[in-house]
Amino acid sequence: MTVNGKVRKADVEPRLLLAHFLREQLRLTGTHIGCDTSQCGACTVIIDGRSAKSCTIFAVQASGSDVTTIEGLAKNGDLHPVQTGFWEEHGLQCGYCTPGMIMTAVTLLNDNPSPSDREIREGISGNFCRCTGYQHIVNAIQHAATKR
Amino acid sequence: MAVTPVLPKLVGARVKRREDPRLIQGRGTYVDDIALVGMQHMAFKRSDVAHGRIRSIDTSAAEAMDGVEAVFTGKQIAEILGPMPIGTPFPSPEHRAVAVDTVRYGGEPVAVVVARDRYVARDAADAIVVTYDTLPAVVDLEQAMTGKPTVIHPDFANNLAVALVPSGTGVSASGEVDDTAIDEAFAKAEVVISQRMMNQRLAPNAMEPRGVVAQYEPGKGTMTIWSSTQNPHILRTMIAALTGLGQDQVRAIAPEVGGGFGAKINIYGEEYVAAAVAKQLGISVKWIEDRSEAFVATTHGRDILAFVDLAAKRDGTVLGLKMRLVADIGAYNMLLTAAIPTLTMMMANATYKIPAIRTTLTEVFTNKTPTDAYRGAGRPEATYFVERAMDMLARELKMDPAELRRKNFIQPNEFPFATQMGAIYDSGDYEKALDAALKACDWEGLKAERDAARKQGRLVGLGLSMYVEVCGLGPSSALPTGGWEHSQVTIERDGRISATTGASPHGQGNETTFGQMLADQFGVPLEHITILHGDTGVVKQGIGTFGSRSQAVGGTALMLAGSKVRAKMAKFAAALLEAHEDDLVFENGTIAVKGSPAQGKSFASVAAYAYVPVPLPEGLEPGLSDEAFFEPTNNTYPFGCHISMLEIDRQTGEPTLLKLVAVDDAGNLINPLIVEGQIHGGLAQGIGQAMIEEVVYNEDGQLVTGSFMDYAIPRAIDFPTFELTATVTPTPSNPLGAKGVGEAGTLGSTPCIVAAAVDALSEFGVSHVDMMLRPEKLWRIIQGGQS
Numbered sequence: 001m002t003v004n005g006k007v008r009k010a011d012v013e014p015r016l017l018l019a020h021f022l023r024e025q026l027r028l029t030g031t032h033i034g035c036d037t038s039q040c041g042a043c044t045v046i047i048d049g050r051s052a053k054s055c056t057i058f059a060v061q062a063s064g065s066d067v068t069t070i071e072g073l074a075k076n077g078d079l080h081p082v083q084t085g086f087w088e089e090h091g092l093q094c095g096y097c098t099p100g101m102i103m104t105a106v107t108l109l110n111d112n113p114s115p116s117d118r119e120i121r122e123g124i125s126g127n128f129c130r131c132t133g134y135q136h137i138v139n140a141i142q143h144a145a146t147k148r
Numbered sequence: 149m150a151v152t153p154v155l156p157k158l159v160g161a162r163v164k165r166r167e168d169p170r171l172i173q174g175r176g177t178y179v180d181d182i183a184l185v186g187m188q189h190m191a192f193k194r195s196d197v198a199h200g201r202i203r204s205i206d207t208s209a210a211e212a213m214d215g216v217e218a219v220f221t222g223k224q225i226a227e228i229l230g231p232m233p234i235g236t237p238f239p240s241p242e243h244r245a246v247a248v249d250t251v252r253y254g255g256e257p258v259a260v261v262v263a264r265d266r267y268v269a270r271d272a273a274d275a276i277v278v279t280y281d282t283l284p285a286v287v288d289l290e291q292a293m294t295g296k297p298t299v300i301h302p303d304f305a306n307n308l309a310v311a312l313v314p315s316g317t318g319v320s321a322s323g324e325v326d327d328t329a330i331d332e333a334f335a336k337a338e339v340v341i342s343q344r345m346m347n348q349r350l351a352p353n354a355m356e357p358r359g360v361v362a363q364y365e366p367g368k369g370t371m372t373i374w375s376s377t378q379n380p381h382i383l384r385t386m387i388a389a390l391t392g393l394g395q396d397q398v399r400a401i402a403p404e405v406g407g408g409f410g411a412k413i414n415i416y417g418e419e420y421v422a423a424a425v426a427k428q429l430g431i432s433v434k435w436i437e438d439r440s441e442a443f444v445a446t447t448h449g450r451d452i453l454a455f456v457d458l459a460a461k462r463d464g465t466v467l468g469l470k471m472r473l474v475a476d477i478g479a480y481n482m483l484l485t486a487a488i489p490t491l492t493m494m495m496a497n498a499t500y501k502i503p504a505i506r507t508t509l510t511e512v513f514t515n516k517t518p519t520d521a522y523r524g525a526g527r528p529e530a531t532y533f534v535e536r537a538m539d540m541l542a543r544e545l546k547m548d549p550a551e552l553r554r555k556n557f558i559q560p561n562e563f564p565f566a567t568q569m570g571a572i573y574d575s576g577d578y579e580k581a582l583d584a585a586l587k588a589c590d591w592e593g594l595k596a597e598r599d600a601a602r603k604q605g606r607l608v609g610l611g612l613s614m615y616v617e618v619c620g621l622g623p624s625s626a627l628p629t630g631g632w633e634h635s636q637v638t639i640e641r642d643g644r645i646s647a648t649t650g651a652s653p654h655g656q657g658n659e660t661t662f663g664q665m666l667a668d669q670f671g672v673p674l675e676h677i678t679i680l681h682g683d684t685g686v687v688k689q690g691i692g693t694f695g696s697r698s699q700a701v702g703g704t705a706l707m708l709a710g711s712k713v714r715a716k717m718a719k720f721a722a723a724l725l726e727a728h729e730d731d732l733v734f735e736n737g738t739i740a741v742k743g744s745p746a747q748g749k750s751f752a753s754v755a756a757y758a759y760v761p762v763p764l765p766e767g768l769e770p771g772l773s774d775e776a777f778f779e780p781t782n783n784t785y786p787f788g789c790h791i792s793m794l795e796i797d798r799q800t801g802e803p804t805l806l807k808l809v810a811v812d813d814a815g816n817l818i819n820p821l822i823v824e825g826q827i828h829g830g831l832a833q834g835i836g837q838a839m840i841e842e843v844v845y846n847e848d849g850q851l852v853t854g855s856f857m858d859y860a861i862p863r864a865i866d867f868p869t870f871e872l873t874a875t876v877t878p879t880p881s882n883p884l885g886a887k888g889v890g891e892a893g894t895l896g897s898t899p900c901i902v903a904a905a906v907d908a909l910s911e912f913g914v915s916h917v918d919m920m921l922r923p924e925k926l927w928r929i930i931q932g933g934q935s
Contacts, residue, residue: 013267029181032406034355035439038229039856042355065644070174087164090821094655094827095171096355096406100170121864128856130355131655131827133893134864145660 198849255444356406379692449522532740650690830893
């Protein structure tokens with residue numbers, strides 16, 4: 001598979017989760033794991049342009065796919081507008097849900113460049129945050145929507 | 149104790165966080181991101197019964213698996229690890245990190261596997277076969293107190309961990325009880341509100357589950373332990389005590405910590421086992437908790453039943469309060485378990501002048517996961533019980549809930565105020581917070597809006613709640629860990645500043661707020677300052693982050709250490725400038741005589757001089773580094789007022805929160821942006837408790853809500869946009885005037901939301917509904933009027 005623009009080849013155990021492949025074999029530890037039932041979204045990455053929970057996909061299922069993780073979002077040292085939005089609007093506290101939340105927000109804005117607050121709240125409801133109460137995350141995504 | 153005055157520069161400004169660039173790029177290092185050469189992985193075999201005697205454990209299949217390094221049963225762990233210590237003075241049954249012969253809650257560890265990778269470790273744990281002689285599970289709190297269906301710990305009759313500790317008016321320090329005042333209060337009462345209320349059990353659920361890496365270096369005889377903890381220094385103390393090492397031989401590191409909410413204060417069995425196994429095998433081991441594991445293995449919060457009686461005159465004057473508390477603490481005492489409900493007693497005085505208060509507390513063992521601190525820890529419960537009773541009183545007297553509060557407030561000129569519960573409230577202006585909230589939400593307009601909605605047949609209600617909490621925990625007489633915090637400030641040779649703090653953060657943004665304070669104190673750019681935390685090898689002393697104490701206690705220690713260094717630096721600068729040190733100002737990266745900035749010396753050049761002092765000014769040692777411990781003489785008591793509007797669907801019973809207005813007074817604010825984030829987060833957890841969160845066990849003691857499939861974590865869609873206002877009443881408890889804000893949101897939110905639900909259901913004659921506001925429960929009330 002291609003991960004953050006780089007072709008990665010490996011033989012893996014069939015049951016190896018994509019999240020573990022990214023974290024432990026590629027050492028891309030920005031993708032976090034927050035649950036074991038596909039609810040929390042901390043492990044969200046972008047696969048072939050769509051957000052996906054990497055704890056719910058076997059690594060082999062992503063074979064041949066184009067995967068972007070949080071580490072691959074900034075380009076040439078410039079933060080992605082969603083990353084900038086999270087920084088400007090205090091969209092994170094402990095930072096654990098943040099990579100997944102940002103990846104979800106990137107695809108949300110790709111699908112809907114000018115979302116309402118309600119649409120943002122619906123769009124990120126597959127991602128849990130226990131710190132922020134989501135309000136600053138909504139502001140962060142709006143910041144990205146207006147600035148990009 | 150003179151502290152350099154805070155300059156109005158960065159302090160008080162909405163500075164964006166310095167922590168964020170690494171976290172938004174996936175470059176933070178959490179425990180699970182640590183990989184050491186040769187590191188092995190641990191997995192725990194856990195009990196699948198709530199209560200039983202272990203008949204047999206067969207580890208042979210696990211041991212035979214390729215990649216398994218070792219398997220330990222509870223008996224084998226007991227040979228290398230003593231029983232788990234607790235941090236409260238209450239009697240406690242023996243608690244082993246891994247059960248030896250009896251399991252007392254579902255999920256209690258019974259064996260440990262050490263293996264090559266986490267998949268093999270889990271496979272091996274699953275291959276361990278344990279048989280049990282099942283015992284009856286003690287699940288129902290009130291039944292448990294009668295010793296039925298069985299007694300969990302033989303030395304604790306009727307499952308009573310703590311039996312009937314009285315507190316309040318007429319109770320002496322030695323525990324003698326005089327009922328005269330409380331009896332008189334109720335004898336004079338024209339109205340008494342009596343209500344049984346449950347403050348239900350919750351699962352804290354920081355988004356990062358717990359985890360630990362323990363590395364033992366046999367050559368040096370030293371241990372390094374990384375853990376997702378709120379208090380690495382306490383971890384170091386406890387790990388040293390249980391592994392037989394000295395505190396100088398243990399280094400504890402809290403790396404990036406993905407939330408704590410009180411549940412990462414406790415030092416857990418898994419941490420002790422990791423350290424003991426690493427030492428025994430001379431290796432490094434990692435254990436990372438699964439979410440499903442976290443639901444049974446990480447402490448729960450709340451779970452306090454209250455019987456509340458509130459006595460008043462018909463004009464609304466409160467005369468007396470009785471609060472009988474029964475806490476379900478689960479199967480064992482953990483670090484602070486027994487102390488948490490005592491905070492509920494302590495805060496029973498709320499924001500009111502109440503002539504007589506009597507509280508009693510009983511803590512009960514059940515076959516459930518132990519409880520310990522969870523955001524607010526005892527104070528949200530107190531707030532909920534008193535504010536619910538006040539709301540019921542207002543309803544009974546047909547008074548506006550705001551006016552009933554106003555009539556009973558402790559007045560601004562009465563601070564410091566000695567409460568009936570022995571607390572000394574530091575400062576407060578409760579009417580100011582109430583009026584700010586009434587204005588912010590347009591209380592009269594909101595009532596009209598509600599009434600108009602009702603005319604259309606909608607079930608809409610309003611709720612209001614006051615709160616006061618205890619934060620900034622100290623002095624040492626109030627905390628078994630020590631009630632201080634520590635900081636060391638160093639001006640480096642190049643003029644940059646390194647500062648340590650024992651207040652180890654997990655999302656609070658201390659690198660930013662502490663940096664703001666030092667930037668102002670030294671007149672240097674924020675970018676020139678590094679705040680070091682979380683590593684006992686770097687931060688020499690500390691307590692930790694809990695009880696909303698970082699800023700009030702840790703921030704003050706930082707400023708005191710900074711003041712000492714600044715005073716010394718002024719002496720060096722005075723020598724260079726041939727001026728008097730008292731005439732100097734630190735501004736814009738220079739140190740200069742007041743009024744003559746152009747003739748000043750750069751901050752960096754004074755720093756360089758201090759490290760190569762030729763000539764050395766008389767009476768000075770070289771260097772610019774100093775430390776301070778700060779122990780407050782009193783806690784702080786932040787307060788506020790929350791108001792909510794809620795609608796219940798008449799057809800389905802589903803509640804929707806329409807509006808949440810919060811006025812919070814945390815004293816002086818260092819960074820309002822971060823403060824708002826803290827309040828939002830607290831509100832989210834309070835609203836979660838009020839509306840959707842609840843830990844549920846079945847009659848066999850099996851956890852029904854054991855994953856995110858069944859335990860509702862609030863999502864973005866569950867909240868309206870919160871409307872915040874701040875009032876500012878500085879505390880005299882510390883020179884910053886800061887009170888603390890981390891837990892505030894969890895206090896006012898639950899009672900104001902339940903009050904709104906009761907108001908929405910007023911046509912059905914309901915006076916109280918227990919949390920959470922399950923649609924089915926509300927639907928039944930709508931259908932048949934049953935509460």
